[in-house]
Amino acid sequence: xxxxxxxxxxxxxxxxxxxxxxxxxxxxxxxxxxxxxxxxxxxxxxxxxxxxxxxxxxxxxxxxxxxxxxxxxxxxxxxxxxxxxxxxxxxxxxxxxxxxxxxxxxxxxxxxxxxxxxxxxxxxxxxxxxxxxxxxx
Amino acid sequence: xxxxxxxxxxxxxxxxxxxxxxxxxxxxxxxxxxxxxxxxxxxxxxxxxxxxxxxxxxxxxxxxxxxxxxxxxxxxxxxxxxxxxxxxxxxxxxxxxxxxxxxxxxxxx
Numbered sequence: 321x322x323x324x325x326x327x328x329x330x331x332x333x334x335x336x337x338x339x340x341x342x343x344x345x346x347x348x349x350x351x352x353x354x355x356x357x358x359x360x361x362x363x364x365x366x367x368x369x370x371x372x373x374x375x376x377x378x379x380x381x382x383x384x385x386x387x388x389x390x391x392x393x394x395x396x397x398x399x400x401x402x403x404x405x406x407x408x409x410x411x412x413x414x415x416x417x418x419x420x421x422x423x424x425x426x427x428x429x430x431x432x433x434x435x436x437x438x439x440x441x442x443x444x445x446x447x448x449x450x451x452x453x454x455x456x457x
Numbered sequence: 458x459x460x461x462x463x464x465x466x467x468x469x470x471x472x473x474x475x476x477x478x479x480x481x482x483x484x485x486x487x488x489x490x491x492x493x494x495x496x497x498x499x500x501x502x503x504x505x506x507x508x509x510x511x512x513x514x515x516x517x518x519x520x521x522x523x524x525x526x527x528x529x530x531x532x533x534x535x536x537x538x539x540x541x542x543x544x545x546x547x548x549x550x551x552x553x554x555x556x557x558x559x560x561x562x563x564x565x566x
Contacts, residue, residue: 364563373558374538395563411525411532412539424518427541430555431517 342406346399350407354417357390358447362404363414367391374426375414381429382416386450387442389416419445467500467535471528475507478527482546483508485554489540493560501537506554512545520545 354360359382365371367379367389382389394401394413405411408422416423418441423429432438442449465488472486489502505524512520520543525532532539542554 365561371561371563372538373561376561377558409522411529424521426558427555428517428521434555 342403346403347407350400350403351420353392355420358419358445359387359389360392360417361389361414362392362394362400362417364393364395366393371395372413374412377426378414378416378429381433381438384433384450385438385442385452387447418442418447465498465500467531468503471503471505471531471536474527474531475505475524479507479509479511479523481507481509483544483549489557492557493538494562495537501535502557503536503538504540504542504554504557506542506544508544508546508549510546512543513547514545517543 361367361375361378361382363370363372363375363378365375370376370379379391392400394404401413404413404415408415410422410425412425414426416425416429423441424432429438432441439449439451443452468486468488472484475481475484475486483506485504485506487504488500489504490499491497493499493502495501507524511523515523521541524541524543525539528536528539540554540557544552
């Protein structure tokens, strides 16, 4: 059963190669999503129930710094799942956006945390965070 | 001095591409699919640690983009997850890459 499920997914990914164009409709939709909330994460699963270890790590880093974020579950929206990769020219999920700007995936968030720069980063973007100037009230 | 720990065809391809593109002084390509909810022998999750002059003076996001570009074909096709630890030669002190996250069961999705 498992291998039978794998086949359509893999074929689907090949059709949506990085060179394919993003429709203007979808681009407008993503533009809207990433500007609607200060911190947006496109992830596999939800904040409450991440379905992938990388998505979970992003959530854990943001939770640790008490940064609130809006989650979009790409597993429930295949158009968004492929579209977001083209939008940012970044081939993997999760993807983190702050104030409408692409920041990176799980490795980058963890590195920012380990390097101690994540608090300054959120301060710079005027996003409240635990160890920053502006805390959650 | 590239190290390869197992020998699947996709892993070999990734190793070759990275070696040619970045002329790394250190390279490890580890297939971590065994940690995930995928059929035995699947090559879908990789952990790459690469040290190269090419990464000097570049931000972490730029370094990741260079590696992603090099492996765009694999990422658009068979590869589901790629951990990247791209280190400029001047910052390389033999550090271990960060451990990969535990599977949450969604590897087949």
